[in-house]
Amino acid sequence: MDSNSSNNTKRNIYIVVLAIMVLLPISVTAYKLYALDYPLAGLIPTHSYNVEVSMQTDGHGEAINIRTYLPKTDSRQSVDNEHNSSGAFTTEITSDQLNREATWHADSMRGQQSVLYAYSVRANHVRFNIPPALTIPDSYPAVLAPYLVAEPGIQKDDPEIEAALRRIVPIHNPTILEAVTRIHRELQDNMENRNFSGFTDALTALRLGEASCNGKSRLFVALLRKLNIPARLVGGLVMQSGSKRTSHQWIEVYVNGHWVPFDTINDHFAEIPANYLTLYYGDEVLFKHTANVNFQYFFKISKQLVTRPDAQSALSQSMLNVTNFYAFFERVGISQNLLTILLMLPLGALVTVVFRNVIGLETFGTFLPALIASAARDTGLLWGMIGFIAIIIVSAIVRRALDWLQLLHSPKMAIMLTTVVIVMMTITVGGVQLGLFELAHMTLFPIAILAITAERVALMESEQGGMKVVQISFMTLIVIAACYVVMDSLFMQSLILAFPELLLVVIALNLWLGKWIGIRVMEFLRFRRLIMKRAK
Amino acid sequence: MSMLNTLMAGLIDARSRAKTVLSMNRRNLHYIYTRNERKYFPLADDKLLAKETLIPLGVRMPETYRVYSYFYELRDLEQSLQHLHDFVIKPAQGSGGNGIIVIAGKKGRNWLGISGKVYTLFDLKKHITDIIYGVYSHDLGDKAIIESRIVQHPEVAELSLLGLADVRVIICDDIPVMGMTRLPTRQSEGKANLHQGALGVAIDIDTGLTTNASFLGQPIEEHPDSAIQLIGRTLPYWAEVMDLANRTAQAVPLKYLGVDISIAIDGPLLLEINVRPGLEIQNVNDRGMLPILQGMYEHEVVSK
Numbered sequence: 001m002d003s004n005s006s007n008n009t010k011r012n013i014y015i016v017v018l019a020i021m022v023l024l025p026i027s028v029t030a031y032k033l034y035a036l037d038y039p040l041a042g043l044i045p046t047h048s049y050n051v052e053v054s055m056q057t058d059g060h061g062e063a064i065n066i067r068t069y070l071p072k073t074d075s076r077q078s079v080d081n082e083h084n085s086s087g088a089f090t091t092e093i094t095s096d097q098l099n100r101e102a103t104w105h106a107d108s109m110r111g112q113q114s115v116l117y118a119y120s121v122r123a124n125h126v127r128f129n130i131p132p133a134l135t136i137p138d139s140y141p142a143v144l145a146p147y148l149v150a151e152p153g154i155q156k157d158d159p160e161i162e163a164a165l166r167r168i169v170p171i172h173n174p175t176i177l178e179a180v181t182r183i184h185r186e187l188q189d190n191m192e193n194r195n196f197s198g199f200t201d202a203l204t205a206l207r208l209g210e211a212s213c214n215g216k217s218r219l220f221v222a223l224l225r226k227l228n229i230p231a232r233l234v235g236g237l238v239m240q241s242g243s244k245r246t247s248h249q250w251i252e253v254y255v256n257g258h259w260v261p262f263d264t265i266n267d268h269f270a271e272i273p274a275n276y277l278t279l280y281y282g283d284e285v286l287f288k289h290t291a292n293v294n295f296q297y298f299f300k301i302s303k304q305l306v307t308r309p310d311a312q313s314a315l316s317q318s319m320l321n322v323t324n325f326y327a328f329f330e331r332v333g334i335s336q337n338l339l340t341i342l343l344m345l346p347l348g349a350l351v352t353v354v355f356r357n358v359i360g361l362e363t364f365g366t367f368l369p370a371l372i373a374s375a376a377r378d379t380g381l382l383w384g385m386i387g388f389i390a391i392i393i394v395s396a397i398v399r400r401a402l403d404w405l406q407l408l409h410s411p412k413m414a415i416m417l418t419t420v421v422i423v424m425m426t427i428t429v430g431g432v433q434l435g436l437f438e439l440a441h442m443t444l445f446p447i448a449i450l451a452i453t454a455e456r457v458a459l460m461e462s463e464q465g466g467m468k469v470v471q472i473s474f475m476t477l478i479v480i481a482a483c484y485v486v487m488d489s490l491f492m493q494s495l496i497l498a499f500p501e502l503l504l505v506v507i508a509l510n511l512w513l514g515k516w517i518g519i520r521v522m523e524f525l526r527f528r529r530l531i532m533k534r535a536k
Numbered sequence: 537m538s539m540l541n542t543l544m545a546g547l548i549d550a551r552s553r554a555k556t557v558l559s560m561n562r563r564n565l566h567y568i569y570t571r572n573e574r575k576y577f578p579l580a581d582d583k584l585l586a587k588e589t590l591i592p593l594g595v596r597m598p599e600t601y602r603v604y605s606y607f608y609e610l611r612d613l614e615q616s617l618q619h620l621h622d623f624v625i626k627p628a629q630g631s632g633g634n635g636i637i638v639i640a641g642k643k644g645r646n647w648l649g650i651s652g653k654v655y656t657l658f659d660l661k662k663h664i665t666d667i668i669y670g671v672y673s674h675d676l677g678d679k680a681i682i683e684s685r686i687v688q689h690p691e692v693a694e695l696s697l698l699g700l701a702d703v704r705v706i707i708c709d710d711i712p713v714m715g716m717t718r719l720p721t722r723q724s725e726g727k728a729n730l731h732q733g734a735l736g737v738a739i740d741i742d743t744g745l746t747t748n749a750s751f752l753g754q755p756i757e758e759h760p761d762s763a764i765q766l767i768g769r770t771l772p773y774w775a776e777v778m779d780l781a782n783r784t785a786q787a788v789p790l791k792y793l794g795v796d797i798s799i800a801i802d803g804p805l806l807l808e809i810n811v812r813p814g815l816e817i818q819n820v821n822d823r824g825m826l827p828i829l830q831g832m833y834e835h836e837v838v839s840k
Binding site: 357360406464514515516517518519520523524526527529530531532533 | 546550553554556557559560561562565566632666671753755815818819822823824
């Protein structure tokens, strides 16, 4: 039959299109991954820490100096977004081979003054394998000499240190691995950790049999230097969200051309976690300041997820790369941020389709939840949802008032939109006044979205009543939250940015859902009496 | 062990019964999109167009007295209405029963609404102006229809004291599938809308016998307002109702339809046609309609 054969053709075309939409993007993605060697690990977002060093002094008219160390970017940690807010102080930052020093100076200072230095840090977890056969060399290049000598707090030639070394490493001519293993285990297992912030030299730590990080580290360095293994102290910060005053010290051992980290407080053997921030090398003090100025400091640390810029730039090296493709957009002033929003919209729409057609929730429009979720990027989910509820309430109230005045539809809608814009502006101003800066971004809620919402709400309320609006608003909120979780996921964003061809898979899923005739979850509830009735 | 068996048997039963339910997705994809072309939707949305199309083909609908499309036509309103004391004013493209005024008598120079409300000439003029403005159809411009008032058959009126009842018959490819009548209640404020609290009473389409009833989603046997027994009645003029429904379906190029009919004292009249008839009729009938739809065409079962 004619209609039958045309139906068969339609069906065949559908299957072919579906197959293309699945196979094409998957083969392009596979090609990128295997032939072009896209770094997949780079897609998983990493943690970044924002560190704020806050320093405060109380001056009485004298000159004040504050000196501290700032972190350097190296192969393990990268430091950027540095901000110095020093008020009345002048700032000088100097850098040598090892350390970067910041000095804040004021000639005559009265009253409370503060300095705030902020930066963000991404660091990696690094672990070293020390070859077991490696023996202790007889001599080292001259540059390593400073890491082999005795220092005031590192009394490596003291007879007690020597005796302790013989006890801990009783073997003659140990390998490097044997030596560091025995000393690390001794300090970690047989020496008590003390939460004491004062200075402890190597000898005192040994005599007490207990020490904080700086005492243990000095003893570790003293024992190694005695064995003719170069070692040095490292000062830094263990980054955890919150405020803290305590810094940390660990050591690095020179093994076969590498400086290998050890920490006998937290038992890190030849490894260093990703939340360790190196601030300086050597037996130094983190803060130095003019006496009697009531110097106070603390670190404020917050953690966030970020994409890996190194992976993004690695992607740009390969052929068929994404960053070059995105460069076109950048040339006309479309930011990567906007592009990300654009690329995530199809995913949000897919989530909405699943909620509408498979679960059976009703929402205001198909795109609205995804649009509101992307608008909530700037405000956060909570404020985004509050903004959405505010729009609904404002438009419902205004509509009632305008209905009472009996106006025509389009001018009524225009008044409603104007009111919503005014309310959003007011919320922004109020947010700034109250210091709620997430709220301040409410203005960025795209106007088009407001317009759609306000109009849909008004239509629905007049056609189906206020109760229905409340129900659908609630269901829309659920879908907005789901869209937000998917669209705000850095993993999803990185994935789509690296493999934009996967949007075809989104089309394929919608093609499949477009033919899905199953019973929606909510329909099971609706027809539950019919479905669950007892057999007669 | 036996409990588990009972449970399993129950689940298998539920699964097979779930397969009888026409779901929203299936209705849209397999019945509405394939059988109702969008270009014919105005036949369902515009009551005036429906009348123009269907009445010449022998479908009985309420008699149109007058249509107002422009404001200047309102000058002769008083003259037109002078001798009418039993009529309905409704928007041609209204939905959900909004914007309808039912006049059932005169009181001096004024008109008396069915609820007892008095309408002056100005009131009616204002209402028609609103309709023409599009207040009830979200559009700039509609038409106001003034037509004869339907007087319900007493056997129907007995069940539906608070408003106009209607009979809904689902027709697919010119074959009637399922039927029910919707009775306004106090809860629904006189409207024949199931979601607003109208009673749904299932009708066996072959005999016109009422078989089940549901009120706000719950099975019920007596009318919640009057305690009249709902089940086991036969609706009057049933053969004529089905004849009208079939005639309507054959007259329009829409092939999955809800036909809404009112049973007047002198026989059935078509109220309107619906191109997206709801699924709640299955709950009212206490059975899914998919087996009936698929039974009509074996190939649909084969091709899923």
